[in-house]
Amino acid sequence: MNISVYGEDRGALVHFDPRTKFVIFLVSLAVSANSYNAAAHSIYCAVLCGMLFLCGKKWNAVKMSLLLGFAVYIRTCMEMQATGSTVIVTIISFLVTIFLYFFPMLVSLLIITQTTRVNQFLSAFQAMHIPTKIVIPIAVMFRFIPTVGEEWNGVRKAMAFRGMSLEPSAIIRHPVRTVEYILIPLLFSCISIMEELAAAALARGMDSSQQRTAYEPVRLKAYDYITIILFLTVGIWFFAAGLITGGAA
Amino acid sequence: MAKKEIAAAGASSKKLRTKELIYAGAFGALYIVLMLVIVLGTSMIPVLYLLAPITVGLVCGTVYLLCVLKVKKFGAALILGVLFALCACSNAWFSFVGAIAAALLAELVIKLGKYKSKMMYLLSFVAFNLNMACPYMMLSFARDSFLKRSVEYYGQEYADGIAKLAPTWIFFPILGFAVIGGILGALLANALIKKHFAKAGVV
Known part of the structure; x- marks a missing residue:
């Protein structure tokens, strides 16, 4: 990785x-x-x-x-x-x-x-007193976009390994099936990453109501x-x- | 400690917790990446550009439904809608407002089902997918500036193709496409969730 x-x-x-x-x-x-x-x-x-x-x-x-x-x-x-x-x-x-x-x-x-880094992002916006309900989704979104790309590459490689191509002709002939083949593995891997991310964030006290302190001043x-x-x-x-x-x- | 936590969870069970905020943000990233891939991949041909509400609805319906079914509270659809509006509808303020209104409508539909009815969750995607029509609003409401920009970005021929394909009233068929895309997407999502995700216990 x-x-x-x-x-x-x-x-x-x-x-x-x-x-x-x-x-x-x-x-x-x-x-x-x-x-x-x-x-x-x-x-x-x-x-x-x-x-x-x-x-x-x-x-x-x-x-x-x-x-x-x-x-x-x-x-x-x-x-x-x-x-x-x-x-x-x-x-x-x-x-x-x-x-x-x-x-x-x-x-x-x-x-x-x-x-x-996500922690910089979070502490910068919390310093502006923007509620966490707005900051967390935006921060997670920016953090997650590269992850989706990475998982997408993984799914593509796995599909090629099983002999299923993502060529335009295949998409036109079997649109629903192709969507299923790409989407389901992508969603499954993203959901498991999401759960790990949420667990890691909670373990670091993301949902604490106290004011966060920052390791490096922002x-x-x-x-x-x-x-x-x-x-x-x-x-x-x-x-x-x-x-x-x-x-x- | 354990007691306090249960009490806290009970008190805030109607509001979004941090975990659910993280889910919403991550699903938002997924939704936006998939939408961009589809729109960029298909917009080579003007007809497919106008049909994007259907294609995007078909694929992204599953992402949306997984998100709202995983959270099952007020706010999931709204956060997804705001993230969508931020990335896709920033070209005109009325598109932005329209996209958020579509998300609020979806929230209303879910609320009518009391956050339990599966039928209402499926129906709410039809409302949510109306936001795919919002980037097209300028075809009707800011037509001149849009065509001018198409000349600038895509060249005269592409702009002519769009102008020929899209008369001023095109916004209403596109709304129709968005509804069709919403229905098809919800049906496909229902089938896929039943086939894969319910079995695995994700939802």
Whole structure:
């Protein structure tokens, strides 16, 4: 099992607060949904890669920015030339654009899931006096998304071992059966992990009504405030631009 | 110690405990990952993009029902709905509100069954799956900006395909698809839970 999946920030150049990362995630969602300007969108994506680098996942940041550069390059090439078989151009431009659409969301999710430990997340939000009923589901969700991916890979390998493929043709011919073959093992393994997670959390006193103390202090520092303000400005700018363009069109 | 714990459990038996909050969050992650996989995998073709309420309902019905059947209290469907709205409906505020309203409706249906009736649990997924129609609300209510964005992201041809397939009244058929997806998903979930999970004692 790859331990680094669950987030550690030992290699971080700047230790950002989990709240800062959460603001970045929300702003990225807004940017994805409201971006009408390709250049501004690409710049925002590049800044996100820089954030990932600062948070300590340097190799991942380099990989993501290479992918981003490649996608933007293909897109620019196709816009400049506008030749070639329509079908192929449509398919490729579709793949590129869907990649670009989900890029901000993906990278900000990486920033949260790969460089934040769940205990940091919990103590940061409890310091803001947000009730645990809201914090726990969100924290568990971010913690669990990589787990689902891992289990998904495991199920796929196990299926291949038994000679069942997940090819599109198989899905079209036997949709319900394929769903059953994938879903049931996935759900079973996820449920057992959930139970272990709940037991572990309760054993560490997660449901205690007392104020939690943190092993390492979680506090917003000057650079956190600067980053939050910068990202919020960008987010509001994108949102306003989206409203104006949408309304004018 | 044991007495105190029983008393505490008795007092809070109607409210969600930490364990159930963890279940809800984890099922939320599962639901969102499955939904994203399906929507991304099928949205290559505009027709399948519009049919996503059915495909997602079919697959995610089992996840939803396992979640509410495992918790059996107020809040499970609501938390799932809020997490869904956070990830899928952040493009427009009315989609966000709509998705949460669908989750509240599902809670209401479960409450009518007094958190016991299995039929009501199955029915509640039909209400819950209405949230799959919410991301499409902008097709009707913010049509121009949506089409403009489709040009930006997917290219002119894809946007034309969507515009041709989706006239302004498309939202009502999509609501219908969401209901069909909810019914099919609930039926499939019922069969699968009976076949696998009830036997294993999970629910």
